Amino acid sequence: MSERPEEPASGPDAESLLPIDEHVEEGHDAEGRKVRHRGIYLLPNLFTTANLFAGFYAIINAINGNFYVAAATVFVAMVLDSLDGRVARLTNTQSAFGAEYDSLSDMVAFGVAPAILAFEWALGSMGKVGWMVAFIYVAGAALRLARFNTQIGTVDKRYFIGLASPAAAGVVAGTVWAFSDFGIQGSKMSFVVALMVAAAGMLMVSNIKYYSFKDLDLKGRVPFVAILAVVLVFAVVFSDPPRILLLIFLAYAASGPVQYLLRLRRRKTAE
DSSP states (O other): OOOOOOOHHHHHHHHGGTTOOOOOOEEEOOOOOOOEEOOOOHHHHHHHHHHHHHHHHHHHHHHHTTTTHHHHHHHHHHHHHHHHHHHHHHHHOOOOOHHHHHHHIIIIIIHHHHHHHHHHHTTGGGGHHHHHHHHHHHHHHHHHHHHHHHHHTTTTTTESSSSOOHHHHHHHHHHHHHHHHOOOOOOGGHHHHHHHHHHHHHHHTTTEEEEETTTTOSSSOOOOHHHHHHHHHHHHHHHHHHHHHHHHHHHHHHHHHHHHHHHHHHHHHHH
């Protein structure tokens, strides 16, 4: 007695039987009607995948003791992270899948990788205190990314609430890169690194506002002198990347608390 073949499933449970490489995403058309799109956009997700790979590569090099390479790779991940969102907006290929994938990649590149880098270079010599400080940073990055995803569209896009995870990673990776380039052993300055890593983790989950630079018009016309300024900035950065990048990200990380204190002072003066 032969069995009758099962009929294809239909209804709301049918999506659970889709092939593993199939992705269905719901959206709305210009008239507000719900539409479904199968598959994912390739171009922006290629940059996100490269960002994820850079974070993973930084972790491997940090474990192997190649701190200079690991720190530099974190900065490469920052460039890739800045490109995927801009490419998606320019090509009109934004998607919920891309946003979630980007957050997971950022967690690896700007959360886990800098923490492991700092731990392998300096914090490991502090024992349990060292890995606790590294975990504070990782937890801060995870909470920062989760809060950012829930606040999209509800906060002023000109400002970040809390230090952005790439900027925090720049502080940590820049510190390792700048001092390891001089041949300085991290164990000799483990206390300073611990304070810096913990502070970066706490700033990410703080309510301090940071300027996001998202209101800059990169497509409009600018004076000729602006191009000269950009060339000068590149020349200064490439003259000594480890130290210059560290100073830039330290200044940005400090700008939030400084502006917060100035606002408090003006408020008290007004009262």
